[in-house]
Amino acid sequence: MPKHVAFIMDGNRRYAQKTHKVRQEGHTQGFEKLAETLRWCLNLGIHEVTVYAFSIENFKRSKEEVDGLMELARQKFSRLLTEQCFLNVCFAYTSRHEIANAVKEMAWGVEQGLINPSDVSEALLSECLYSSSSPDPDLLIRTSGEVRLSDFLLWQTSYSCLVFQSVLWPEYSFWNLCEAVLQYQLSHRSLQKARELHQEEQKLQQLESDSTCLSEILQRGGNGKPMEAQSRQNALLHYTSSREQRVQRFLNALQHKRDSFFDRLSSQTNDGEKAAKGKEEPTRRSARLSAKAAKGKKASNPAENGDAKADQAQKVDAAADSK
């Protein structure tokens, strides 16, 4: 059974057209379907879901439609927080922005003197994505019959099972989900093999990279005499360990930067709500971005990004105690 499923919820507008309703009604049905699908996922044992709610490209739509979607998000997502799973909502998102941002974060790390350019690797880039605290999706489902990724999780779905289904999102059924899961199960072994092969190649590349860096260091600081094999081996282990420590320090600094960002965002938008609800001070919205599943923490309302700035990709996690 897949542990993490991603959905491109496509077909709301075509559904509205088909059933002779207004567009907004199509989107509303779409959100209802999302709530329903989350419950099905839970029943099947799928505890993490990522959805493509709104792309940066969708800002091209009419103001009326964009405002309608924002309002819908505002109303509906808070309801979904009561479900016992991880829900990642990609809002004002594109994958290329996410990847470029991850590169930017690593560049920031280099600028701050926390890491070296040679420390940049696939693994590190993955840690700098918004989805760093989630495993890569096992299964990606796109409805409405389109067979493209549309700038969604391009990095993370390289080895995921892609299932394209022709059903329109608001008409999605439990059987459609089962069909997708079946396809995942049939591809599972091949995908596992491909993933393992890739991981092996990565390990080799990292080893090679560490070895090259070590050679450079020895050349610079050495006395010209070649090193003994054992000494070199020790030096390599030492270099690898220091690189890992450097990278960890950088990731901690990055986490701190992100937490501060969300805390600022929380305090800006939640002041009124805090008073109205009378709850204890909400902890960070992105409870997931820090250490794994903090038990007992409930995320507050998702951050709404009404600001159409292209490089503000929001990823909001709603984590609830599963026990």
Add this chain to the structure above:
Amino acid sequence: MVFLYELVWRFLHALLYLQRALLSWFRVHVWRLKQSAVGLILPLAIGFHNRRKPGPTGKRSSRRVRWGADGRTPEKLPVHVGLLVTEEEIHYTEIASLVVWCMAVGISYVSVYDNQGVFKRNNSRLMEEIHKQQQELAGTDSSKYSVECSKNGTDKQDHQVFSCEPVVKVLSPDDGRHSIVRAAQQLCRAIELKEKTVKDINISLLDSLLRESKNIPDPDLVLKFGTVQSTLGFLPWHIRLTEIISMPSHRDVSYEDLLGALQRYAACEQRLGK
């Protein structure tokens, strides 16, 4: 209860395996019949010649390529097609055929990919096979004929026709995520040397670096061969808007199959977020 649940899943699996086996047998036998028919009709005089200056619209002096049957030419052709082979066993002849057919149809760029880097390691073997097939299809006098590639996305009545030399690229996972990592390292080195600032880094800068190394336009279409439902690391950055069409196998694939996929591609409507 759990036992029953598992039994249901296993039963569904068995059904699906059976369905796949039947479908694949059916496909092979029906397509084989069609292939032998198409083989007679397929224009043998398809050749390639060197760049020439873009001609005026309307009448052209050289002979145009015609398809087998009228009205089957897709109106919208992809500029760059990726052939993604997920199968373990690779048949170079068949892949070479696909490449040559794509080029004959007017596709400017064809990429060939497998996630184990087999094509890359056997690059020369593939190229040899492609040349062989080109010779076979071109016949003895290839200079008489030309392949025309129309510029992507232009109006039917008013298009300029350029003659271009099709490009074949052989790719592997190294050209995917790892290529993005290399670009990131390059940018980080520039940051270290204070040649660039963090603020300079954005999508277009990263995109230009990724394009610089391979200089190919984004794939419009990926034809995926095999039953594995994944891109298996194929150019993640470049496939953001790529249509992904699955085909059961690259073995026994026919020109008809390719045309069918191209027609399906032509029918896709990209709204680009709107």
